[in-house]
Amino acid sequence: MKRPTSIPSVLIVEDEYPIALAIKSTLSDAGYRIVGPVGTIPAAIALISTTENLNAAVLDPNLRGEIASEVAQSLTDRDIPFVLVSGYSRHELGSWASNAELIEKPILDDRLLDCLDRLIPRRQGAV
């Protein structure tokens, strides 16, 4: 079934409320449909499994002191691309994050949007 390209939806997983709010504002303004934001691992995994047509995710890899590798795995399992936004550098995060896109905090809006553009059109082109 062909539907006109719907608005891409992006999941926001970020435990810091102001940051989540800011990402949400930025992505909303850019025309994305926002899923979340959520600040805990269980909430994120629940949303991933219940949301259809999730096109991408913005993921803080450290949620209330816990490493969010499980969330990343869950996204990978569903072929959902994601970008990590973190105060940690890549080598501090560990091997599971070595191939992921990473934007270091504080986040520049343009860089986040560019990153999502890269992740989503490529997916669609491939489909």
Next chain:
Amino acid sequence: MSGSDPELVLSLVDNLAQPLVVVDRDDRVVFANDAFYSTFAVTRRSALSRSIYEIGACDRPEMHRLIDAAFTEAAGLTEACRIELASEGADHFSFMVTARRIAAGRSGPSVLLAFDDMTSRAAATAPQRDDSQLILTLIDQLRNASDADCGMSIAGELLGRHLDATTVAFAEIDDAGEYATVVADWNASTEDSHPTRYRLSDLSPSLSRDLSEGRTVVLDNVCLHPQAPEAPCKEGSAQDVGYAVLVVPVRNEQRLVGALAVAAGPARKLSSAQIATVEEFAAHTWEFAERARIHRALHDSEQRLRLAQIAGGVGIWEWRRDTGEVYWSEQSRLMFQFAEDVVPTYEAWVSAVHPEDRAPLEAGIAAAWDHGRYSADYRIKRSDGATRWIRSMGVTDAVVSHSIMRGIDLDVTERKEAAEQIRRSRARYERLFNSIDEGFCIIEMIFDRDERPQDYRFIEVNAAFERQTGLDNPIGRTVRELIPDLEEYWYEIYGHIAKTGESKRFERWAKQLKRYYDVYAFPLGDVKEGQLGVLFRDVSDRKRREQQINDLIGEVNHRTKNLLSIVQSISTETARDTDPIEFSERLSERLSGLAASQDLIIRGNWSSVSMSDLITSQIRNIIGERHDQISMCGDKISIKPAAAQTIGMAIHELASNALKFGALSTDGGSVKVEWYERGPRVVLSWNEEGGPAVYPPSAQGFGRCVIEDMAAYALGAEVELNYDREGVRWRLDAPSEDLIAEEPGGRT
């Protein structure tokens, strides 16, 4: 005078100075004059009828010969004989005695002996070349002879010239009495030379036996160059002239040891006087030679002893307990620095000994008399004030007398000091070795056939070793026995040091010991021995702290970035719903609130923040010190940093709104803040009253998001917000587990 007047004759005879005596056939004195009596210090009564041989020293072969001859000769003066006689007063006289047979009287034939005193005459006239003079000369010259050989040469020449001999030789005779070896000789002509070794039996078959029995042997015709065993020379031989040879044996304790031989050629007869002279020479010279040899040997051995004493710094002493006599050598005297005039005594020696060492030393010596041996090290106080260590050793004389002890003294001060130095530095080293906190060990590398380091053995360890490693009793064991899983790099590093001799400082992990070490290892002694000194310290704690600091720096970096992200978000959101004119002020307020919470979070070491402090600091941040309109009441609880940041922001927004629009905007309004923990929940409420009438805001701004949504989002809390007309009411109800700090002090 007419006829014969016996009295006159007697008177004449008694007045003669010349002693006269008449003896009968039985040698008894029948008459003597006064001169005889006085000369021989006898009385008439004791002398008459006694044998002439019992008077003075008349019992001499020459006297016998003379008297016998006088009786046998028909008449006339018999030969005069020079005889040395002694009077009974032990005075020696030299007399020329003349014997004459006189007319037989009633008692039969008798002989008149007339004594001519030669003693005074010999002194008055020039010395005669007679035997006694010759012997005196010999004795005189021997005194100047430096050794045995020299003495024999002198004697040989003197005798040879006196006898007009051809050769005089001194020979030693072997124990079997078979051969004679010439040790010194004199020859009348320098052209003459004779063999130096003779077989006695070649000269005369009975020679060896005669000499052994002490008889002087006269050989009339001897060939000194025997070509055949038959000794006598052939008559008329051109080369070998026959000699008269006189051989005098020299015996030592009945054993034949040598001989003096005089050869005079051509063969001639030697008189008995000459023979006697040669015998005398033999005795004198041999005695001298013996003495010279003994003297020489003594001298040599003394010289050697002296050298040994000087070279070894050895002093020698001897002590006779029975007589108290003490001898100490020059070396000993110098060692103790006794003045030269100090008489060697036991007391003098003891007084030099250090007072503390005296008693044990004297006790040791007293005991030494019993078991024959003594050895001691002791200190002495020298006259120059110096204290020296002396080692003395002695033994008692087991042969001559047990009352004699002899021994040596050695100055062992330097040796003692060196030993003490070594002992002290060793003690210092051991004290250092065992008092340092660092572990120290000496190890010996073990290489395999390909020179690869394979293992190492502990040779020595200090007290701290066990503390630093937890290894018990490692000496003699190898590290593979003790730590089988030790990392390879330990062997490689130590092996390299052992091979190259280059010391190295490094830090390494020893996983099996669960310790991290700072190590300084260096080669000890010869590189070939493969020994290393290893100084090390367990720096696990320091390493852990360093890791913590690194972690902390990373964490600070992360939190800073996070905080900047929050600041960025706040400013974005503030900009979104605020008039640009108010933006700067609003943002400043919010950041100031954030900073106040951060202060408390950091002061609480990122682990806990007091709820009361948090609320107070946020309210003060908005309204200053005006407390009268606000009442705060709550349990004493500490909350997590993340929760503190969220609640701090919420209180900030509530207070900010109250000041602008609510209860704090008028003097009559008031705010009541309350919090408590009930079971698994924590409740925090904000209630305003007495302010202007409240109207709900038309738009959902950032402030309201913070108050309403953020707490719910970040803390999993239920949040109620009511814009009652009397005042704003806010209530947060959150699970304790997300809120309360886990650190001590979280609950009280």
